Amino acid sequence: MRVIIAAAGTAGHINPGLAIANKIKKEEKNSKIIFIGTTRGLENDLVPRAGYELKTIDAYGLSKKITLENIKKTIKTIQGFKEAKEIIEKFKPDVVIGTGGYICGATIWEANKLKIPTMLHESNAFPGKAVKMLAKKTDTIMVSFKDAIPRIQTKNNVVFTGTPVKTQKKEYTQTEKNQILKNAGLKTDKPVVLIFGGSQGAKRINEAIVEIIKQKANEEYQIMWATGPKQYEIIKEKLEEEKISINNVKNSKIVPYIYNMEEIMNVSDLIVARSGAMTITEIANLGKPSILIPLPNVSHNHQLYNAQVLEKIGAAKIILDNELKYENLQKTIMEILQGNKAIEMGKNALKASTKDAESKIYKEIRELVDEKGKKKC
Secondary structure, eight states, X not given: OEEEEEEOSSHHHHHHHHHHXXXXXXXXXXXXXXXXXXXSSTHHHHXXXXXXXXXXXXXOOOOSSOOHHHHHHHHXXXXXXXXHHHHHHHHOOSEEEEEESTHHHHHHHHHHHTTOOEXXXXXXXXXXXXXXXXXXXXXXXXXXXXXXXXXXXXXXXXXXXXXOOSOOOOOOOHHXXXXXXXXXXXXXXSOEXXXXXXXXXXXXXXXXXXXXXXXXXXXXXXXXXXXOHHHHHHHHHHHHHTTXXXXXXXXEEEESOOTTHHHHHHHOSEEEEOOOHHHHHHHHHHTOOEEEXXXXXXXXXXXXXXXXXXXXXXXXXXXXXXXXXXXHHHXXXXXXXXXXXXXXXXXHHHXXXXXXXXXXXXXXXXXXXXXXXXXXX
16 A cells, blocks of 8 residues: 655644554555645654654745735745645655645645545544545544534544544553653652653743642642753753752752653553643543643633533543633642542543544545545556
């Protein structure tokens, strides 16, 4: 099978594409897979690092405002459609799959014109512009959350598959769990609240946590906190102003980035995070209670819709970014950790989990390619 995957911009778009590519390779070792992206996004690092060829085209989000910069972007994007067509015609794929980013518009559009089977994977609970624009021109739309289905104009070709993620639930023995905690510099006798805001960190979340530490409010729990590399030095300085060393904070371990995130998520008792699609999927698959602070000012406010997937089944509490203060965050943490609340919320989170997303997606790909192949014959 020959496959083109269009994925660009953020890890939330690229990692599902890589997971799909890896599954295809696992099932069909002789398959040929290339990616189409831009020259600006994380795909330039992640795709070659995973061992796949990356072809780049020009693609931009278009604005209704008439400015010289927007006119230039529009011209480049039109050129990107031609570039996508050339790549597709030369590679001759059996299927073209889009997993997110502006890149999907040109790639899926041109593949459709060339009568090549097309698929889109939508990670968010509120579908993005690409899915809305291309819904009727795409053979199969795969969604991560069932909540997304009513928000897509065409229903006939929409399939619930979930999002493929690396992080999976592990059943550690108490000895194994204790060793992971000790290796992370944590105690074994206090609940762990894991806090992160994505690879870039989250300024508002970080400010609230600094205040919790200053007020010594986390006496009954310990914090495992990934600040993000860009925020780490800022937080270090803020703590030093209070005569607190970042390497010696009581009941807290503060790091720029957590490299063994799967292990740490599994041994944590509560997660405080943004609500990107992959984070929501990981929290659900692990069966963890969470406090979610949706990132504001994103398209269609999709992080709020993602968070509501877990909130409405009693698996998460939502605090809006502009309402986040150390007082309400501390209060919510304590409410969840007391009694059996955390256990109940964790069980509820599992109700939103998806098993074998890669297998479901591969099945849809194979069925589409086989069906279109029969029609050609």
